Amino acid sequence: MLGLKHWFGVLVQSSKHRKRQNPLTQPLRYSLRTSISKMVTSDSNSGEILQLFLKIGLDERTAQNAIVNGKVSSNLTDVIHEAGVEDGCIKSVGNLLYMVATKYPANALKHRPFLLQYIISSKIKNPNQLEKALSFLSNTGPESLEVDDFEESCGIGVEVSVGDIKTAVDEVANENMDAILAQRYRINAGNLYGQVRKLQPWADAKVVKEIMDTKLHELLGEKTAADEEKPVKKKKEKPLKVEEKVIDVNNSSSAPALVDTNPFLIFPEPGENIQVHTEIFFSDGSIWRPHNTKEKLEKHLKTTGGKVFTRFPPEPNGYLHIGHAKAMFVSFGLAKERNGYCYLRFDDTNPEAEKMEYIDHIQEIVNWMGWGPFKITYSSDYFQELYDLAVELIKRGHAYVDHQTAEEVKEYREKKLDSPWRNRPIAESLMLFDEMRRGVIDEGKATLRMKQDMQSDNYNMYDLIAYRIKFTPHPHAGDKWCIYPSYDYTHCIVDSLENITHSLCTLEFETRRASYYWLLECLDLYLPYVWEYSRLNMSNTVMSKRKLNRLVTEKLVGGWDDPRLMTLAGLRRRGVSSEAINTFIRGVGITRSDNSMIRVDRLEHDIREEMNNLAPRTMVVLHPLKVVLTNLEASAAMELDAKIWPDAQEGDSASFYKVPFTNVIYIEKSDFRMKDSKDYYGLAPGKTVLLRYAFPIKCTEVIFGDDKETIVELRAEYDPTKSIKPKGVLHWVAEPSPGVDPVKVEVRLFDKLFLSENPSELDDWLADLNPKSKEVIPEAYAVPNLAEAKYGDKFQFERLGYFSVDQDSTPEKIIFNRTVTLRDSYAKLVHK
Template identity: 55%
Template sequence: MSVVTRFPPEPNGYLHLGHAKAMYINFTTGAECYLRLDDTNPEAEKEEFVDHILDNVRWMGWTPSKVTYCSDYFDELLHLAVKLIDKGLAYVDHQTPEEIRRTRELRQASPWRNRPAEESRRLFDDMRRGKVQEGSATLRMKMSFDSSVGCMLDLVAYRVKNAVHPRTGSRYSIYPSYDYAHCIVDSLEGITHSICSLEFESRKASYYWLLDALELRKPVVSEFSRLCVDHNVLSKRKLARLVSEVVDGWDDPRLLTLAGLRRRGIPPAAINDLCKELGMTRSEGRVPLHRLYHHVRAHLDATSFRCMAVLRPLRVVVTNMTDNHEEVVQASLFPGRTLETYGVPLTRVLYIERSDFRTQDVKGFRGLAPGKTVMLRYAYPVTCHTFREHDGQVEEVHVTYDVTKASKPKGVIHWVAEPSPGQAPPSIEVRLYDDMFKSREPESCDDWLADVNRSSLEVVHGVGPPFLASREPGSRIQLERLGYFCVDTHQRVLNRTCGLRC
């Protein structure tokens, strides 16, 4: 028998890193894997989310054997619900959701639990025809109040919802619950192995109870541990709060949504490598984000071209160059891998990182300081002689360069020069990202939203080479000594993917 699995996201939000783990396990376990959209809650679901899921499953490199929707089976699910009622295994209940919650906690049966099947069938038909007000009735499965397992305390199978469904419109007035629909559809679709995260383990008893009650084939059910990432949340509910109150959309690069990771420049192959490393285990544990970055660097180091840019520019004047000095030095696109180069203009005025200059040298500092020589990457040694300050901040540094390259200083720094004398280098906006939350486990905070790191985004304005402006959105680049970056898909800015090392 060939193994058939399924990846069944609900289209009520964007996929995140935890979904990537579920995808990896399901798509690599069986000979076939279905993508099933669990569209049973019309109030929360949107076509935007459906399109996003389809797009990002493809982006992650997976090709489903079939794409199905739970709504494909709505008529069959209704037929089976009537079958349950006729067998005395389901009843219409008039308790409110709060009353159901309270009586289940007290292990008290509903006062309508033993109503005749004929009466429940008639009332259920009224619910189906839209004759029953939302919130005034549900169909509950008649399970076992003697059970010690909470999911066996008469779960809701159907509820009235006066909402327009993205696919079926206003055709239905009642919608199946997850607990009712997912196991039946697993059986109807021929799924052999239902693989879920551990929070669904408690529902295994109800899963099998319902399939036994309807005399349907039972898939094998197994679980794996949820993915928890340090300084982040992966709950859709919490992500939705962040989207509405803190960040700029579901694809904000600070989020661990697949859209956010994609916009940040994370390769899908690196995400899959992390998922492979984590494996299908039941052991709980948190994952530091640097484990993902380890795989990201392995992929980007092999594929990203290099260039130099300066994020916090400090003006440098090469005093022994003429005002109209112009030359082009050759820089490596892939150092150590190919001989391919690109031309970098060198003129009398250039810019270096502010952190690469100190007014007094100290032991271990490899940057520029008065009386000290450093190498301009791909160019010449330069020696600092003077600098100019204003209001206590260095404004300009004066250096001389050694055209003979006789000295071999240990310090090597990156730089960007004016493309031609008197022409300012192109400015670039760069976004630097930090942890989304201050705490390692924000879920454990009394007020998790108050734990948001308000410094998780820093926007800096630097300078770069002219050809950066022509890079396509999504292009990945290594800015030498600074890290890996990606051209944003929305604006002409660079998003930092990760640093060069942990």
């Protein structure tokens, strides 16, 4: 037991060093030291358990650590006896038994003996098979175990030879050859191992690693000094180059080819989730990890049934933007992928900024994005519980009523100084907090603050405010309350009350994790598993609600649904589908890396890919130039077939639409110039071009206006024989009958709202607005079939882009928004 006593001493010393960073570790350390001391004093019993663990092949350090952890020790002892290997077993089996002891889902204990027989009989041979087995059992009811399904899910009976693994390694190496040769030993080898295991999921991970490492050595030779150097960090101020480099190495944050990769594999499986909730206090002493007692966890599992529970918690103070689309994808998507549940919870603790308009919008847009909430809740639903817990927090000595002004609070926090009221008597804080609730104290004259750690290295532990006085009615709770809880106080408590298993948020909230767990520990509440991911940063736009609100209120845009904004309402109005947005989000991926700026080109690529398959082709002339065909009689009108789809086959009437062809047609003004050149494919005097789906025409005369400069009309001859095959092909629209104008439509062209890639970094960001971000063409000419277009219909205007019918359209005037142009600069970048 000398090793165990030495380990205990190291733990105590380590805990002393971490005391300042984590004030709440004191009771946790005391509890841990007490339990360890009891085990240390029982040397004979611990010695027997140690020998039992060593017999199954565990190394001595792992065995001793298992003894120290009472839960693991108890579980492993039970597992050994259930498996009947008290006299020992081979190391590979022992390691799998240890995995069962540490990861087995509590909701499936009935099936554990069944699983152990597969392990000791070597039907389950490696950790990957066992992980799949644990996942299967965690989602299996007590009476519903199907043996065939179980065996199929974890590869029972599947034999993977060394030759099979070598073949898979060769395939992965060939697919990644450019990246391997470019990055050499700096390449993410774990990603390569993962690709091999995707091809051979039941292969032994150790053998995969050995063969892949051997392959890399064959390709690259010995490591050089350059291979040992640390890679240079990418500069944030050059995001375009960052993304180009990411594309070159096939990183999942950029390449569309990786869209089928499951982005939720980074989250713990249900079986692993038990472990992250019980084993580790902290990840590295500064980033907190949850630790729930056996009683808390069992109560939680009884409520959740071992299912994943997440929440999407928007604040109803504005419209949702594309960053929220990622948050929805992460929280709703994880719940769906794990067969769990996701709440839509309104984080409505600030009545001054919240409106029913925003609440209604959020519910409607969540449904439009394709997500169905398990329940719709409000933080305000818990105002009474939150108040009662605040009273309990004061009684436990962890909160106090403070009278500092906002400026004084800021100054004291910057100087790490305690508030003069920090140590006031508990009874006095209770009395004052009750007066705050009853409206006796004026707004701004008192707050309730959490008594955290003013000497911490983490700014979010400097006695955060829990309650403020606001004499403002609440849009959901009415006028019952005049004190309102803060986000920092409310968020974690409601997560716990709703039994959230995965509390998911963006990386800027990482420093708040300490406060999150501090408060739950103080109140002895269940601790969810917190995980932060990188937020979505889009180029040439702003996504701060404060900035968006300013654009809207100062009427610099046409409202929250202006098609130039990256709000989801704006994107929808522009003609973007929720499917295209989710495809884009999935392609970006879910990581903890600080993402570079994602270029808007990339989103447009996914929009274009979808619309290319869904939007029928048609023809519209934005800036009409009249062309009179002098060799065609006015009465000789004809109907021609134009393709709705580019791959239309002759005889397939559903793939064509009719267009009139008469002696008066209209082309784009930009498709004519007076001087021809070799690189110009438009119309010019004496030159012949082809009218799409029609005939070649040759310009014979140019008619100028009274100013002798403005071209008002062209004269041309058409070739009914189609004997000439010119290079230039133009779209066009004809008069349906003599003297009758074509269908007139309004077309709105949109471009990037800001000129700079990252306007939020500019001091005067409003000065960066693109003056050409919107162009309205009130009378464009369209082919007749567009006269019947309805709101939401989508089309490809040939040579112009993809367009959608706007909500402002009327039967008298149809309005089209350009959703995206035809040019795909992102696709060219990816395939360079």
